[in-house]
Amino acid sequence: MEIFKADVVIVGGGGAGLRAAIAVAESDPALKIALVSKVYPMRSHTVAAEGGAAGVKKPSDSFDYHFHDTVGGGDWLCEQDVVEYFVEQAPVELTQLEHWGCPWSRTEDGHVNVRAFGGMKIERTWFAADKSGFHILHTLFQTSIKYPSIKRFDEHFCVDLLEEDGRCQGVVVIEMGTGEFSMIEAASVIIATGGAGRVFRESTLGGIVTGDGMALAYRHGVALRDMEFVQYHPTCMPVTGLLFTEACRGEGGFLVNKDGYRYLQDYGLGPLPDKPKNKYMELGPRDRLSQAFFFEQQKGRTIEHPTLGSVVHLDLRHLGEAHLRERLPLIYEMAETFMGLDPAKDPIPVRPGVHYTMGGIKVDGNCAASLPGLYAIGECSSVGIHGANRLGSNSLTELLVFGKVAGVAAAKNARSAAPGNSASLLKQAQAIEQRVMALKTRTGGTERIAGIRKEMAQTMEDGCGIYRMQDTMQATCDKLAELRERFKNISIDDKSSVWNTDWLTAIELDYQLDVAQSMAHSAINRKESRGAHQRLDGYELRDDVAFLKHSEAYYVAGGAPRIVLGDVKITKSQPAARAYGAAGEKADQERKESNV
Amino acid sequence: MSENHKIIEIEVLRYNPESDDEPHLEVYKVPFSDDMSVLQGAQYIKDNFDGSLTFRWSCRMAICGSCGMMINGIPKLSCETFLRDYYPSRIRIEAMANFPIEKDLVVDLSGFIEKLESIQPYIIAKEPRTLEQGEYLQTPEEFNRYIQFTSCINCTLCYAACPQFGLNPDFIGPAAIALLHRYNMDSRDGAAAQRMELVASEEGVFNCSAVGYCSEVCPKHVDPANAVNINKTNAAKDYFLRFLSPKGGSK
Numbered sequence: 001m002e003i004f005k006a007d008v009v010i011v012g013g014g015g016a017g018l019r020a021a022i023a024v025a026e027s028d029p030a031l032k033i034a035l036v037s038k039v040y041p042m043r044s045h046t047v048a049a050e051g052g053a054a055g056v057k058k059p060s061d062s063f064d065y066h067f068h069d070t071v072g073g074g075d076w077l078c079e080q081d082v083v084e085y086f087v088e089q090a091p092v093e094l095t096q097l098e099h100w101g102c103p104w105s106r107t108e109d110g111h112v113n114v115r116a117f118g119g120m121k122i123e124r125t126w127f128a129a130d131k132s133g134f135h136i137l138h139t140l141f142q143t144s145i146k147y148p149s150i151k152r153f154d155e156h157f158c159v160d161l162l163e164e165d166g167r168c169q170g171v172v173v174i175e176m177g178t179g180e181f182s183m184i185e186a187a188s189v190i191i192a193t194g195g196a197g198r199v200f201r202e203s204t205l206g207g208i209v210t211g212d213g214m215a216l217a218y219r220h221g222v223a224l225r226d227m228e229f230v231q232y233h234p235t236c237m238p239v240t241g242l243l244f245t246e247a248c249r250g251e252g253g254f255l256v257n258k259d260g261y262r263y264l265q266d267y268g269l270g271p272l273p274d275k276p277k278n279k280y281m282e283l284g285p286r287d288r289l290s291q292a293f294f295f296e297q298q299k300g301r302t303i304e305h306p307t308l309g310s311v312v313h314l315d316l317r318h319l320g321e322a323h324l325r326e327r328l329p330l331i332y333e334m335a336e337t338f339m340g341l342d343p344a345k346d347p348i349p350v351r352p353g354v355h356y357t358m359g360g361i362k363v364d365g366n367c368a369a370s371l372p373g374l375y376a377i378g379e380c381s382s383v384g385i386h387g388a389n390r391l392g393s394n395s396l397t398e399l400l401v402f403g404k405v406a407g408v409a410a411a412k413n414a415r416s417a418a419p420g421n422s423a424s425l426l427k428q429a430q431a432i433e434q435r436v437m438a439l440k441t442r443t444g445g446t447e448r449i450a451g452i453r454k455e456m457a458q459t460m461e462d463g464c465g466i467y468r469m470q471d472t473m474q475a476t477c478d479k480l481a482e483l484r485e486r487f488k489n490i491s492i493d494d495k496s497s498v499w500n501t502d503w504l505t506a507i508e509l510d511y512q513l514d515v516a517q518s519m520a521h522s523a524i525n526r527k528e529s530r531g532a533h534q535r536l537d538g539y540e541l542r543d544d545v546a547f548l549k550h551s552e553a554y555y556v557a558g559g560a561p562r563i564v565l566g567d568v569k570i571t572k573s574q575p576a577a578r579a580y581g582a583a584g585e586k587a588d589q590e591r592k593e594s595n596v
Numbered sequence: 597m598s599e600n601h602k603i604i605e606i607e608v609l610r611y612n613p614e615s616d617d618e619p620h621l622e623v624y625k626v627p628f629s630d631d632m633s634v635l636q637g638a639q640y641i642k643d644n645f646d647g648s649l650t651f652r653w654s655c656r657m658a659i660c661g662s663c664g665m666m667i668n669g670i671p672k673l674s675c676e677t678f679l680r681d682y683y684p685s686r687i688r689i690e691a692m693a694n695f696p697i698e699k700d701l702v703v704d705l706s707g708f709i710e711k712l713e714s715i716q717p718y719i720i721a722k723e724p725r726t727l728e729q730g731e732y733l734q735t736p737e738e739f740n741r742y743i744q745f746t747s748c749i750n751c752t753l754c755y756a757a758c759p760q761f762g763l764n765p766d767f768i769g770p771a772a773i774a775l776l777h778r779y780n781m782d783s784r785d786g787a788a789a790q791r792m793e794l795v796a797s798e799e800g801v802f803n804c805s806a807v808g809y810c811s812e813v814c815p816k817h818v819d820p821a822n823a824v825n826i827n828k829t830n831a832a833k834d835y836f837l838r839f840l841s842p843k844g845g846s847k
Contacts, residue, residue, distance in 0.1 A: 039652075039654060039660075039662065040705070040709065040750075042660075042661065042749075042750055043652075043654055043655075043660045043661060043662050044660075045654065045655065045660075047655060047659050047660045047661075047749075048655045048657060048659055048660065092727055095727050095730060095731055096727055098731045098732065099719070099721070099725060099727070099731075099732070099784075100718065100719055101718065101719040101779070101782060101784060101785070103739070103742070103743055103746050104731075106734055106736065106739055108736060109733075110733035110734050110735050110736075110738075111731065111733060112731050131659070131747075134659055134749070135746065138746070142712075142717040142718050142775075143718045143719075145712075145713050145716075145717060145718060146716075146718050154709070177698055177704075206654035206655040206656065206660060207653055207654050207656070208654045239631060240631075240656060242656060242657045243657075307629075307630075307631070330659070333658075334657060334658075337658070337676050338631075338657075338676070448643070448644075448647075449643075449647065450642075450643035450644065492647065493646055493647030493648050494647055494648035494650075496612055496614045496615070496648070496699075497614065498612070498613055498614060498698065498699050499650045499698055499699040499700075499702050500648075500650075501650050501651075502642075502647035502648055505647075
């Protein structure tokens with residue numbers, strides 16, 4: 001087995017991983033960095049983020065406003081001290097990205113422009129047309145090439161963490177092109193593997209979004225926090241789930257039902273203002289908009305499409321072709337190519353789809369997990385800024401702010417850590433290799449990977465969708481336990497070494513089943529409704545007495561996870577009614593008066 | 597998928613270096629609906645007929661750049677190419693031309709990645725600025741000078757289309773030159789002169805025979821042929837100026 005000695009190893013080469021790598025390189029050029037990614041970094045799913053990244057920009061805005069939007073948007077399940085740090089660092093990091101060449105869209109006078117986004121009181125979303133994630137990712141990837149201390153392990157697949165003396169000390173990876181295993185030793189390990197939304201059926205996500213890093217940390221005893229909070233994005237392409245960015249609404253798009261009626265005014269987001277107004281109507285938060293779709297469907301007011309199913313219309317026609325081509329070029333092309341529509345002439349059929357995992361690997365404000373030496377950043381982590389519902393455009397900024405924090409913390413840890421016992425780590429790595437190889441070489445399995453994957457995705461949608469009930473969640477928990485059993489009988493067609501994606505997909509499915517279980521069990525345990533976790537079985541209200549708490553899921557080998565409730569850090573925003581539209585404005589006013 | 601689906605024949609160039617002497621075609625009969633992409637056709641084969649079929653893919657929306665392949669001989673992204681447009685004829689999918697095949701539809705991209713790394717694809721600031729000084733300003737004219745060349749998704753379809761890259765794998769090639777040009781044209785950058793050596797080198801722009809097929813297949817309208825062309829002119833000017841100016845042409 002090849003051995004590579006690094007100081008910091010980063011698993012995941014998306015926005016968070018790349019930002020962390022650069023932070024390590026800048027904080028100490030002498031440190032060796034290994035950047036592991038199962039795809040070339042610029043393929044990472046950061047690439048598909050469209051709308052933009054939030055950071056205070058306008059003189060009329062303030063850190064305090066961004067803080068309150070985020071904490072209220074998260075239904076008070078955020079770590080407020082972490083949010084305070086986040087909003088203050090956001091503009092610094094976005095400016096840093098500008099210096100590195102990110103082509104942010106500009107105003108006529110040459111300054112970076114900002115657009116409106118859901119749940120945000122003031123326009124503060126920095127954007128690069130509607131390819132913000134693409135440009136952030138490519139800028140970071142290209143900038144990372146500048147630093148000779150970053151050694152990339154492109155198309156390397158991480159199969160386990162090495163743990164010794166109570167510390168995380170490295171990882172074991174497979175080179176996908178050859179099937180060969182390597183051990184990467186490092187005193188600091190940063191997980192930046194992104195979300196897990198592909199455990200659901202209809203999602204906006206790429207095939208690589210399989211929760212690998214979450215499962216790895218979880219199996220090593222680290223809690224997965226708030227996993228029941230899964231974001232449904234309200235405007236996705238039916239069937240494929242591909243995303244039509246929230247910026248469609250930020251730019252002034254409408255959502256209408258089969259009668260052409262802007263139905264959001266019936267769901268606490270109105271009354272209908274004369275012109276687009278922040279935190280009103282289509283500029284409400286994602287959880288509320290997806291929930292409104294559910295009720296429109298119940299009322300029979302959605303459009304029943306012969307092949308697309310139940311949809312509503314995203315109407316951009318009034319924005320005009322020129323504006324759409326400038327601000328939303330990707331959306332324009334997607335509508336044309338994938339749906340045969342001209343968004344300047346036709347409304348776009350949309351419905352909610354799974355988009356984001358608010359929860360993840362539990363870490364503190366320094367991005368450190370409970371296992372010393374282990375850090376997590378980005379969507380795979382739960383550092384505490386999203387709470388029960390993430391506001392659009394906070395996550396791209398999160399990658400930058402906490403990518404840097406983790407890089408600096410990991411570098412510091414690597415400098416002070418005692419050297420590891422290489423011989424003993426190698427022994428562990430060899431045992432891991434044997435275990436992972438056994439999955440490939442075993443014969444006689446009868447379960448197809450695609451079969452189990454499909455059943456998992458269907459049961460997650462049935463039990464952990466926009467609205468949840470005790471009996472369907474229980475059925476999902478039971479089904480996942482059954483699939484866990486059946487996975488033991490998996491069949492892998494491909495026995496070769498070179499580029500064996502059949503085998504790697506099976507390993508991913510194994511990760512996904514663990515993550516799915518953490519979601520379903522956290523959900524059934526939360527007997528209240530908050531943010532993206534909404535119940536219709538007697539727990540329709542938020543219950544701050546019992547559940548102003550984080551859910552922490554702990555791995556139990558061969559069984560259901562153990563769920564523990566953890567405290568939420570509150571600094572300056574006491575839980576209040578979460579309101580938007582006119583009701584929200586009134587609540588804001590009252591809060592202000594009570595603070596005077 | 598609807599019940600009354602149609603069946604399309606997909607012919608796939610298969611190659612497993614551990615068991616095959618050379619690539620060969622295999623045909624699969626795939627049921628499909630009108631919304632299915634060629635990528636979904638390949639996924640159907642992998643999920644239902646043969647798990648060993650190997651190809652790269654991720655985003656499904658033509659932005660990650662993973663899923664390029666030859667589709668009836670033309671380099672395309674398989675996620676945004678639809679089976680309905682070929683039915684009832686048989687469709688053939690093969691690994692991207694001009695690259696070594698690693699397995700089935702997966703080609704070796706390491707050469708391309710090295711080229712990307714070689715062009716200094718990052719801002720080398722003309723006038724360094726601290727974060728406290730805030731952002732650089734860019735007028736709409738300055739912005740429009742480079743923005744088109746930022747859209748490259750590194751799918752390498754232009755390399756599969758480029759006859760000269762086929763002849764000389766060392767040619768830096770369309771996408772890398774377009775990216776180089778993107779940084780040269782950015783008002784924040786001051787390193788065009790440093791990059792000129794590569795532009796004019798043996799691996800540089802003069803390999804191009806101006807066929808223009810790279811721009812034709814580009815799914816993001818980056819127009820790499822234009823970037824190559826401009827740099828031919830720049831390199832020629834630079835060469836000429838070297839003779840006139842004792843300091844050399846690059847400024």
